[in-house]
Amino acid sequence: MKASVTKGLGQGFVIEDVDLADPIGQEVRVEVRASGLCHSDLSVATFIGGEFPVVLGHEVAGVVTSVGPDVARTRVGDHVVGSLIQFCGACANCLGGRTHICLAPEVTLRTAGQPSRISWNGSPVAQGMGLGGFAQEALIHENQLAVIPDAMPWAPAALIGCGVLTGAGAVLNSARVRHGETVVVIGAGGVGMNGVSGALIAGAEKIVVVDIEDAKLERAKAFGATHVINSRATDPVEAVREITGGGADHVFDFVGARPVTAQGLRMLAKGGGLYLIGVGGSDAGVEVDAITTLTGSHRVQGVYMGSSNLKRDIPFYASLYLQGRMNLDDLVSREIGLGEIDAGYEALKDGSTARVVITDFS
Template sequence: MKAAVVNEAGAPFTVQEIQIAAPIGSEVLIDVQASGLCHSDLSARIFGIGGAFPAVFGHEVAGIVAAVGPDVTEFVPGDHVVGSLIQSCGECLHCLAGDLVNCEHPERTERSAEQEPRLSLDGQALTQGMALGGFAQQALIHARQLAKVPEDLPWAQAALIGCGVLTGAGAVLNTANVKQGETVVIIGAGGVGLNAISGAVVAGATRIIVTDIEDGKLERAKRFGATHVINSANTDPVAAVLELTDGGAPHVFDFVGAAPTLKQAIGMVEQGGTMYIIGIGGPTASLEINALEFLVGRKNIRTVYMGHSDMKRDIPMYAELYRQGRFNLDELVSKEISLSQIDEGYESLKDGSIARVVVTDLER
């Protein structure tokens, strides 16, 4: 089968013919139909933070079940599924408490080093990015990393639920547990932050204040449900939020995670409120805290990993909300490309008018 392989750090995505093993145990073989371009895979390609090379990345993946291992009872061939990078064993105390993102044995959804590799190229094992490897015609994935979705869900929209939607909406609904009537601030209206807006609409937040540095992103944010928008390139966003909220918001989500936005987020939090760090603004982005000021202001900080999602519950939930017209997935899909165009696809993400790019032509 064909896969977009990255042969070494910094090398491009190159479509090559590779081998994929047959499913064993709890594994599911899927015929990939769509694979979203998330920034983390670009970082993995450039900086080598996604495992050894050569590697097949791609972690926003949707497809049709082609075959299942002998221990799989949840899926049958023909099912439509969406993958998630949340690797969980289902047996440790964290998993049993529903805290899947903190599973103690995520490696149990992978094969061990002694087993035949899932992906190989002329006998050499390939890294399967995030145990998914979605930039390929087929993917061999543990059943615990897949959720079933309705057959009428469009493929590109389905794929995006797997990372950007789980993270953005999950930050609001799971991590922050935003209540009806509350105010939220969302910093950065990109492919993930837009889903936080949708999550806040679902939660019944009264005021959804969004900041970005591009007017086009803010216009789109309004279409997702932002009630107030602030362009922080030409307006002081902290002063604007303090004025709008009469002293700060209970929930401030930073989808940029750079030093300036982290500082802004703290300044926007009301007494007793919380800022949530989701964006990864680079390896050195940091935040200095004055302990006294923080304590006096009773401010809190939380990190958000994959929106603290329970993917088996949440993926079908977002799919259903979309079908009812209550969750905007259509406007996340700005462009559909083929497997050979992943590098160009990432390049086009620099254009502010693009929210997300999805591979939907697998070149079969």
């Protein structure tokens, strides 16, 4: 089968003929129908690194074509969406419903002694995040897959696995925003827009979006932003305090740059929470002043993958989309072929592009 292989740092994405093993244990073979381009894969391919050669791609949707002997809840023909969240289902955190912080995520992968799931010219190829969605087919543990309704279109379905789980989950699961509360979303990118959708679903009264590009702020209105602030033109802290009448109940930082996060902290109302989601660079973080924080009863919380339970949340968002209650269509700016990943990432640099999705695997 064809896969887009990354052979080393800065070497891009190159189509090769690779072999995919047959499913064993709880593995599921998926014919990929859509694969989203997330920034994290580009970061791995350009500066983070890891095992090479590797098939990246972690926003993946497709049809199940075969299953391993121990697969219990996934059948041939099912439409599935993958997620990088790996969970065992048996540790204390999984049993407590917090599968996103599973203590034994490695049980979803093959062990070092087993043959690699993907190989190329007889040598092993790494599989990005247990998924490897930049390929015609993928071999994935069933715990990393959720079944979606057949009616769900492929491109928006793929985006649910990372950007939607993270953005909407931050609001609905991590912060548990309640109706009538005020929400600030800093960073109106592909993930932040799902934060806006989450706030809309939660019934937030005011949804304020902060960005530095007018085109992104304009698009945010289509997702449900009630107020937008260009922080290049306006002091965002003052503007948020004015719009919310003193401060916001929840501030979600999808940017992750020190000055931006510090602004987020100053936007909080008494009892408000700041949520750290974006990582804009290696020095991302925030300094917390104890007196201001304790007198304001503020919270600062790190958010991993929207505290999501993928088996519950992926079908939930697909259902909301099919009911017309969640905007995913405006996230899909462009559809490309498997051989056009480098150009796709280039297109993402343009402010008007939200997400690029591979839908042609021929």
